[in-house]
Amino acid sequence: xxxxxxxxxxxxxxxxxxxxxxxxxxxxxxxxxxxxxxxxxxxxxxxxxxxxxxxxxxxxxxxxxxxxxxxxxxxxxxxxxxxxxxxxxxxxxxxxxxxxxxxxxxxxxxxxxxxxxxxxxxxxxxxxxxxxxxxxxxxxxxxxxxxxxxxxxxxxxxxxxxxxxxxxxxxxxxxxxxxxxxxxxxxxxxxxxxxxxxxxxxxxxxxxxxxxxxxxxxxxxxxxxxxxxxxxxxxxxxxxxxxxxxxxxxxxxxxxxxxxxxxxxxxxxxxxxx
Amino acid sequence: xxxxxxxxxxxxxxxxxxxxxxxxxxxxxxxxxxxxxxxxxxxxxxxxxxxxxxxxxxxxxxxxxxxxxxxxxxxxxxxxxxxxxxxxxxxxxxxxxxxxxxxxxxxxxxxxxxxxxxxxxxxxxxxxxxxxxxxxxxxxxxxxxxxxxxxxxxxxxxxxxxxxxxxxxxxxxxxxxxxxxxxxxxxxxxxxxxxxxxxxxxxxxxxxxxxxxxxxxxxxxxxxxxxxxxxxxxxxxxxxxxxxxxxxxxxxxxxxxxxxxxx
Ligand SMILES: [Zn+2]
Numbered sequence: 001x002x003x004x005x006x007x008x009x010x011x012x013x014x015x016x017x018x019x020x021x022x023x024x025x026x027x028x029x030x031x032x033x034x035x036x037x038x039x040x041x042x043x044x045x046x047x048x049x050x051x052x053x054x055x056x057x058x059x060x061x062x063x064x065x066x067x068x069x070x071x072x073x074x075x076x077x078x079x080x081x082x083x084x085x086x087x088x089x090x091x092x093x094x095x096x097x098x099x100x101x102x103x104x105x106x107x108x109x110x111x112x113x114x115x116x117x118x119x120x121x122x123x124x125x126x127x128x129x130x131x132x133x134x135x136x137x138x139x140x141x142x143x144x145x146x147x148x149x150x151x152x153x154x155x156x157x158x159x160x161x162x163x164x165x166x167x168x169x170x171x172x173x174x175x176x177x178x179x180x181x182x183x184x185x186x187x188x189x190x191x192x193x194x195x196x197x198x199x200x201x202x203x204x205x206x207x208x209x210x211x212x213x214x215x216x217x218x219x220x221x222x223x224x225x226x227x228x229x230x231x232x233x234x235x236x237x238x239x240x241x242x243x244x245x246x247x248x249x250x251x252x253x254x255x256x257x258x259x260x261x262x263x264x265x266x267x268x269x270x271x272x273x274x
Numbered sequence: 275x276x277x278x279x280x281x282x283x284x285x286x287x288x289x290x291x292x293x294x295x296x297x298x299x300x301x302x303x304x305x306x307x308x309x310x311x312x313x314x315x316x317x318x319x320x321x322x323x324x325x326x327x328x329x330x331x332x333x334x335x336x337x338x339x340x341x342x343x344x345x346x347x348x349x350x351x352x353x354x355x356x357x358x359x360x361x362x363x364x365x366x367x368x369x370x371x372x373x374x375x376x377x378x379x380x381x382x383x384x385x386x387x388x389x390x391x392x393x394x395x396x397x398x399x400x401x402x403x404x405x406x407x408x409x410x411x412x413x414x415x416x417x418x419x420x421x422x423x424x425x426x427x428x429x430x431x432x433x434x435x436x437x438x439x440x441x442x443x444x445x446x447x448x449x450x451x452x453x454x455x456x457x458x459x460x461x462x463x464x465x466x467x468x469x470x471x472x473x474x475x476x477x478x479x480x481x482x483x484x485x486x487x488x489x490x491x492x493x494x495x496x497x498x499x500x501x502x503x504x505x506x507x508x509x510x511x512x513x514x515x516x517x518x519x520x521x522x523x524x525x526x527x528x529x530x531x532x533x534x535x536x537x
Contacts, residue, residue, distance in 0.1 A: 072537035081469050082454070129532030136529070158422075160445045160453070163471045164482050167444040168531035170423060171430040174399070175406035175525045182407065198444075200395035201383075201423040206403050220395035220423075221385030225449075230387040239390060249393045 023047050039256045048213055048256060050193060052095065053102035053119040056152055060115075060260055061106035068104040069114075070137045073130045075099055077161070084161035091122045099130040100155075103138040105147065109264035111271065114142035117152040120194065124156030127199055131159075132169025135203065139176035148186035148267060153204040157197020170202035177206045186270040188263065191218050191241065191250065205249070209266060211259075212241035212250045275439070278464035280473050281447060283439040284418050285381075290494060291350070292334030292377045293319060295417060298498030299505065300325065300332050300375070308359060312392065315356030317348045317380070318428070320363040325375070325502060328509050331367035333360050333428055334377035337418070351384035354397035357427050361401045368410045373509050376414040376428040381446065383424030398427040405430035406528070411512035411520050413505060416440045416474075416483070432524045433508055435501075436483040441472040481530065 020029045028044035035042075039059060040049040051059070057066050074092075077084045092098065100122035105114050116135050118125040125131075135151070142149045158166040180187060189207035193216040200220050204210075212218065219226075219239035227234055237243045244250040254262050275283065283289070296303050300323035308314040320333045337350030352360075360376075367374045383394055405412060405427075414431035420442030436442060445453075450470060451462035458466075477483035485504070490497045512520055 074535045074537075076533050076535050078533040079469065079471055129534045133532045133534060158444045160450050160470065162444075162533070163469075163480075164442055164444050164477065165480060165531050165533060167422060167426055168482060168528060170426055171402055171406060172528040172531055174403040174430070175528055178403050178407040179525070181403075198423050201398040201427075202402055203399070205393075205396040205399035218395075219390055220383065220398070221390065225385045226387055226390060229385050232387075234387055238387070243391075247391050247393065249396050 021049075024049075041256060048193065048215060050120050050154070052121050053097065053117040056117045057102065057104075057106065057115070059256070060108060060263070062108055062110065065108075066104055066106040066115075068102065069141060070103045070134045071098060073098060073134060075128050075130045075162075079161065079163050081161040081163075087123055087161070095119060095121045097122055099134070100125040100127070101131045101134050103134050108260060108267065111264055111267035112147060113267060114138050114145075114147045114149045115151070116149070118154045118192075118199070120154040120156075120192075123159065125154045125199075126156045126159035126166075127169050128159035128162040128166045129169065132166070132172050135173050136176040139173070139180045142185065143176075143180045143183050146183070146185060148188070148270060149180065150188045150190065150263060151203065151207070152190045152192055153195045153199055154192045155195055155197065155199035155204075157199060167198065170198050173203045174206065177203055181206075181208070186267070188266060190254075190259070190263075191216050191244075193217050196220070196222065209251050210249070211252055211254050211262070212244065213259075214241060214253050214255060216241045218244055218250075276464070277441075277467035277470075277473055278447075278460075280439050281441055281463075281467050284441045289418060290491060291339060292336040292379055292417065294494070295377045295415070295498065295501070296321075296323075296332055296334050298494060299502045300330065303332065306363060309355045309362055311358055312355045315348070315353050315359060316346050317350050317352040317384070318356040318360050320360060322372075325509060326506050328506070328513075329370070329372045330509070331363050331372055331374045332377070333363060333374065335379045335428065337379060348384060350380045351382060352380065352424060352427075353384050353386070353389045354392040354394050357383075357397040357401045360428060361404055364405065364408060364412070368408050371410060373410060373512065374408070374412040375505060376412065376431065378414055378416045378420050378425050378428050379418035380421045380424050381419055382421035383427070398423050401427040402430045406524060407521060408524075409517040409521060411509070412524070413508055415487070415501070416442050416477075421446060430524075430528070432512065432520065432527065433485075434477075434483045435485045435487050435504065436474040436477050437487050438474050438489050440474055441467075442474075442477050442482060443470050443472040445470070447472065
């Protein structure tokens, strides 16, 4: 795919070898190229950089195997919500994406699957009509073509600028997940930082298998709201992937470097002889 | 009334709450308790009874009517065990082929540390997903506040009715105002309520509710009798459908939601 070539060009150009990025956690400076080589993990402190959808696909999929589906959908400011159109324009120009999710089919170690990847760089990957519609179409496609689905979740929650219709996306996607599940097909979610609100309360938590990246923030209510409600200090690891694992809501926490192999194995285990 | 007035009306003390509708509409209601996993959440009451000759399962969010009952009911903000009780009773309704009637009234799912620990998000997610596949009809009535995912967990239904001064929203106008304009002053909340389009009339025009129900709290018995007739009609409408048709109708109901541009 052209974007992957674009991307490889970007990280392998001479400029990527000298261009530095600074770790949000420890301020360590690293070249873009080295960071890419290290799965976008800070070599100094182990911080997981948040990935754009294309970088995620590039790390996961067999070379040239990704084929994008259900693109061409863009959000509409149908409620004339203050500031929404500006937010959309800005997100589209900074991410060069149409909205907060990229969908398609791909393979990993030769195993075919349908995939969606949410992109927190696009309005915190909030879920509006486009996100809901694309993921629904992906599940419908996967059901029709008997494909497993791997979904990378990240989200600030439902997109309030689309009012109650963004809430309805939760049920719409859930219906498509249910049909996919009833067809005996596998759905794996990979929770990434941060997965919250309406996405946590719908398809992020509906996987047959729920994996998470280390330290990812995953929860329903925002930490500040919980703190106000509970009127006490919350433990540092509250709503972390490790916290969820401890409380039984995640199957496994998988380091980024092992994710590809783990997913390939899980897909193989669920492959049925035809 | 503007959106903000409606919001205040929907939350007003003295407005009938879930239990009043159960008593006013369901004949011989028998309450069933507990989620069989952790506990019994009184923010959602559930049970069985009749509407005319039809056995039904009812679920009602209950905010409480005075301070002690509000505390006992956690002000109508359900915890995971509330949603798990509701789901248990919905699956039971499916087993015995009876319709489910939900009365929705919550500011939102409870955002406490204990609720997060016990998987609030997972509980709602499971409820919505299982409702979308339920092989028996679900009819939900928003009687006060339809607060976000916590409300949708009892409203992923075949049909949704809403009272004329009830509201339904993706986020509380207070939450929206504090995100957008930092402070949830009454002016900001009023503005957010407008922007979010939360009124019953908005729900009708967006297709999120099929019917808006007139309020007449001075003649509450009469009002309940009217709602009961509507429910009876709807139950009989679904009784003529197969289980597959019921699931498909619900799927298509939600499938159409969304406004976007497509190249
Ligand atoms: Zn670092």
